[in-house]
Amino acid sequence: MTTYNELAGLRVNYVSSDPTLNTGNEGQVWYNSTTGTLRALVKLTAWSAGGNLNTARNQLGGPGTQTAGLAFGGETGANTTATEEYSGFTWATGGNMTTARSALGGTGTQTAGLAFGGTTGANTAATEEYDGTNWGPGGNLGTARRLLAGAGTQTAGLGFGGFVTGVVTNTEEYDGSAWTAGGSLPTGRMQMAGCGTQTAALGSGGYTTARTTLTQEYDGSAWTAGGSLNTARSELGGAGIQTAALAFGGITSGPPTVTTTATESYDGTSWVSTASAATSRFGGLGAGTQTAALYAGGNTGSVSAATEEFNSTIFSPATGAWASGGNLTTARRLTSPAGSQTAGLAGGGFTTTAVANTEEYNGTTWGPGGNMGTARSEFVGGAGTQTAAVGFGGYTTVNTNVTEEYDGSTWSPSGNMTTARRGGGGAGSQTAALGFGGFTTARSSATEEYDGSTWGPGGNMATARFGLAGAGTQTAGLGFGGNAAPGNSSATEEYDGTSWTAGGNLNTARGQIGGCGLQTAAIAFAGNLGPPTNQSAATEQYDGTAWISSPPMATGRRDLTAAGTQTAALGAGGYTTTAVATTEEWTGTPSAATASTLTTS
Numbered sequence: 287m288t289t290y291n292e293l294a295g296l297r298v299n300y301v302s303s304d305p306t307l308n309t310g311n312e313g314q315v316w317y318n319s320t321t322g323t324l325r326a327l328v329k330l331t332a333w334s335a336g337g338n339l340n341t342a343r344n345q346l347g348g349p350g351t352q353t354a355g356l357a358f359g360g361e362t363g364a365n366t367t368a369t370e371e372y373s374g375f376t377w378a379t380g381g382n383m384t385t386a387r388s389a390l391g392g393t394g395t396q397t398a399g400l401a402f403g404g405t406t407g408a409n410t411a412a413t414e415e416y417d418g419t420n421w422g423p424g425g426n427l428g429t430a431r432r433l434l435a436g437a438g439t440q441t442a443g444l445g446f447g448g449f450v451t452g453v454v455t456n457t458e459e460y461d462g463s464a465w466t467a468g469g470s471l472p473t474g475r476m477q478m479a480g481c482g483t484q485t486a487a488l489g490s491g492g493y494t495t496a497r498t499t500l501t502q503e504y505d506g507s508a509w510t511a512g513g514s515l516n517t518a519r520s521e522l523g524g525a526g527i528q529t530a531a532l533a534f535g536g537i538t539s540g541p542p543t544v545t546t547t548a549t550e551s552y553d554g555t556s557w558v559s560t561a562s563a564a565t566s567r568f569g570g571l572g573a574g575t576q577t578a579a580l581y582a583g584g585n586t587g588s589v590s591a592a593t594e595e596f597n598s599t600i601f602s603p604a605t606g607a608w609a610s611g612g613n614l615t616t617a618r619r620l621t622s623p624a625g626s627q628t629a630g631l632a633g634g635g636f637t638t639t640a641v642a643n644t645e646e647y648n649g650t651t652w653g654p655g656g657n658m659g660t661a662r663s664e665f666v667g668g669a670g671t672q673t674a675a676v677g678f679g680g681y682t683t684v685n686t687n688v689t690e691e692y693d694g695s696t697w698s699p700s701g702n703m704t705t706a707r708r709g710g711g712g713a714g715s716q717t718a719a720l721g722f723g724g725f726t727t728a729r730s731s732a733t734e735e736y737d738g739s740t741w742g743p744g745g746n747m748a749t750a751r752f753g754l755a756g757a758g759t760q761t762a763g764l765g766f767g768g769n770a771a772p773g774n775s776s777a778t779e780e781y782d783g784t785s786w787t788a789g790g791n792l793n794t795a796r797g798q799i800g801g802c803g804l805q806t807a808a809i810a811f812a813g814n815l816g817p818p819t820n821q822s823a824a825t826e827q828y829d830g831t832a833w834i835s836s837p838p839m840a841t842g843r844r845d846l847t848a849a850g851t852q853t854a855a856l857g858a859g860g861y862t863t864t865a866v867a868t869t870e871e872w873t874g875t876p877s878a879a880t881a882s883t884l885t886t887s
Contacts, residue, residue, distance in 0.1 A: 331561040333549070336580070336593035337376040341368045344585040345521075347392025347401050347436075348571025351776075352578040352595055353793040353824060353835050354396040354815070356380070356416070357571055361388035362589055365406060369416070371396055372580065372593070374793075374824070374835055381420045385412050391436035391445045391480075392571070395795055397816035398440040398773045400424065400460065405432040409450060413460070415440055418773075418816030425464040429456050435480030437487040437504075441772055444468070444484045444504070449476040453494060457504070459484055462772070469508040473500060479524025479533050479572060486528040488512065488552070491536060493520040501552070503528055513556040517548045523572025525579035525596075529554035532576045532596065535584065537568045545586070549596065551576060565592050577832070578793060606874025608825070608839050611856070612651040616643065617867035619845035619860050622668035622677035622712075623802075624692075627850040627871055629672040631655070632858060633692065635847075636663035637865055640682055644697070646672055647856065647869070656696045660688045666703070667712015667756055669719040676700070676716045676736065681708040685726060689736070691716055701740040705732055709798075711756030711765045718760040720744065720781065723768060725752040733781070735760055745785035749777045755801030755848065757808040764789070764805045764828070767813060769797035774816060778828070780805055790832040794824045800848030800857050806830035807852040809872065812860065814844040819863055827852055827874065839870050 302320050339357060346360030353374030360366055365388050369380035383401060390404025397418035404410055409432050413424035427445060434448030443460035446468075447453070453476050457468035471489065478492025478500075485506035492498055497520045501512035515533060522536030531552040538546045547562040563581060570584025579596040583589070614632065621635035630647035633655075634640065640663045644655035658677065666679030673694035680686055687703035703721060710724025717738035724730050729751050733744035747765060754768030754775075761783035768775050774797045778789035796813030803809050808828040815822050823842035826833040839857060846860030855872035859865065 331596070331598040333561055333563045333581075333594045333596050335564070336582070336595045337372070338593055339377050339583055339591040340370055340379065341366065342589040342591035343368070343583050344569040344589045345388040345390075346569075346571050346583050347390045347404075348573050348580075348582065349392050349394045349399055349436075350396045350573045350580070351793050351795075352574040352580045354795065355573050355580045355582070356392075356394075356396045356399050357582055358383055358392065358399065358401055358416070359387050359390050359404065360583060369421070372582070377593070381416070383414055383421050384423070385410065385414065387412075389432040391434045391448075393436040393438050393443050394440040395773070397795070400436070400440045400443050402436065402443070402445050402460070403427055403431050403434050403448060413465070418820060425460070427465050428458055428467060429454065431456070433476040435478045435489055435492075437480045437482045438484040442484040444480070444487050446480065446487070446489055446504070447471055447475050447478055447492065457509070468506075469504065471502060471509050472511075473498075473502075475500065477520035479522045481524045481526050481531050481572070482528040488524070488528045488531050490524055490531070490533050490552075491515055491519045491522045497538065501557070512554075513552065515557050516550055516559060517546060519546060519548075521568035523570050523581050525572045525574045526552070526576035530576040532572075532579050533557070534563055534572065534579070534581055534596070535567055535570060543568070551598075560598070561596070563594055563596075565590070565594060567592070606825075606853075606872055607837050608857075608870045608872050610840070611858070611869035611871045612647070613869060614652050614859050614867040615645055615654065616641070617859065617865045619865050620663035620665065621847045621859060622665040622675075622680070623847040623849045624668045624670045624675035624677075625672040625849045625856075627854040627856045630847070630849045630856045630858065631668070631672045631675050631692065632847040633668065633675070633677050633697070634658050634662050634665065634680065635859070644692070647858070652858075652869070656692070658697045659690055659699055660686065662686055662688070664708035665712070666707050666710040666721045666724045667719075669712045669714045670716035674716040676719050678712070678719070678721055678736070679703055679707050679710065679724065689741070700738075701736075703734055703741045704743065705730070705734070707732075709752035711754045711768075713756040713758045713763045714760040720756070720760045720763045722747055722756065722763070722765055722781075723751050723754050729770060733786070745781070747779055747786045748788065749775060749779065751775055751777075753797035753799065753814070755799045755810060757801050757803045758805035762805040764808050766801060766808070766810055766828075767792055767796050767799035774814070778833070789830075790828070792833050793826055793835055794822060796822050796824070798844035800846045800860075802848050802850050802855055803828070803852040809852045809855050809874070811839055811848070811855070811857055811872070812843050812846055821862055825872070836874065841866070841868060841870070
């Protein structure tokens with residue numbers, strides 16, 4: 287009989303208590319002698335029901351993420367222009383497309399979507415761009431076609447395959463205004479799943495002269511063979527990137543049409559089966575990532591409105607809730623934040639003009655503190671505690687580099703930043719602070735480090751942006767969200783005291799976001815989703831690797847004061863359609879790895 291040692295190359299550990307669990311324990315098996323159980327840490331994968339589309343439809347387009355999805359076009363019995371936006375809970379009506387069509391390609395994000403090709407009754411080359419509110423015209427495809435796949439972004443899109451009078455091999459690349467020819471598919475096909483980026487795309491399944499298991503990978507110039515799907519199918523959904531993809535649903539044979547719930551996961555080399563979807567269908571939209579995918583609409587024998595969410599994790603979901611706290615004395619936004627949930631600080635900010643007044647929070651009420659020397663808003667950041675804070679940069683009537691320190695009663699001047707800027711992130715303490723990103727004369731990637739008296743240069747961020755949040759310390763910092771051309775960003779970066787490296791992306795891209803905590807235990811909340819009035823209440827928690835969606839705030843807002851920790855955060859003031867004074871307090875439990883008990887005989 288084969289042993290676990292032979293299968294995994296590891297012996298089963300004999301322990302008196304379960305080990306501290308993290309992602310490094312995945313696949314580990316141990317025997318707990320105290321409880322008399324054989325235990326293991328295994329990945330949990332499952333589909334669950336999401337909110338139904340308002341308009342049931344088939345062969346629709348749909349990019350985005352599981353918590354910020356976009357659905358457009360499709361066929362309801364006739365072609366439609368309907369657009370809907372998904373929050374992670376429900377679909378809401380967005381701006382209608384200009385051209386009603388189905389069997390179209392789609393890519394991008396909820397606030398920067400791209401729709402191209404399809405059929406209006408005849409093949410079309412029309413392209414449209416979505417800004418989170420309205421659709422506008424883009425450059426036409428070189429080849430009008432339907433049943434094509436898409437990948438990439440609104441400004442770096444990819445359309446490939448499809449049907450003209452037969453299946454085609456055409457690949458086209460979009461630069462935000464025009465399409466140009468890319469490398470042809472080795473095998474012409476239609477009705478495939480597409481995902482990834484313009485320079486690292488994946489095309490899976492589809493129909494040639496029959497349904498196929500073909501997977502092909504694009505490097506920005508040419509397609510090469512990847513690992514074959516286990517189940518040949520067409521009109522399937524797809525999500526993720528070239529090296530971490532998910533394929534689900536579709537037609538396996540027919541007529542009469544036979545559909546599947548089969549889901550497969552791709553690691554860049556091979557596909558393996560994972561948890562099946564609940565609803566067997568074809569022609570639905572696929573969006574999101576390999577570990578947090580979205581599947582909506584399609585055809586189950588009739589057009590469907592069903593939405594399902596796929597999640598794959600070795601962690602139990604993060605839990606928590608927001609509750610009302612005491613209102614700020616002065617409704618305001620864009621303050622310099624510092625402190626904790628029970629000892630918070632909000633300095634300066636904007637009412638109808640930049641202000642200098644400071645407020646202190648004791649866990650119940652806000653009261654007055656000492657005025658700042660320089661009235662300003664849109665701080666690059668704040669750091670420290672209620673009795674030892676530092677506020678730096680910001681905006682008066684121009685960008686400023688002024689730095690001030692707070693001792694619990696009085697602000698006093700300190701060394702100026704090297705570069706005047708506003709709207710960036712801050713982290714650390716009064717004697718070891720970090721300021722990064724923001725806006726100078728353009729979006730900035732610059733980082734500066736503060737030693738309690740002077741600022742010096744740090745390593746640049748990979749993504750220049752403003753309106754981002756910060757967490758952590760000067761040597762273990764975290765920057766996330768913000769506005770990076772051409773729109774809001776989901777990017778997370780981690781700082782080691784010298785340089786920034788990529789972390790896991792937020793599920794919801796947003797600017798003017800709040801956040802606090804540590805590099806390995808952060809929380810992100812609120813922010814702006816695109817148009818000035820589209821504020822978010824979304825909350826996410828970070829474990830050092832990935833962001834996990836958590837219960838939202840009661841009030842969607844941007845530009846708020848954010849302070850505290852992942853398990854005890856504070857969000858105060860900010861902007862809805864006007865400056866507000868409301869405060870909310872977060873009490874949460876972070877995500878944690880969960881072991882499974884194995885049945886033994």
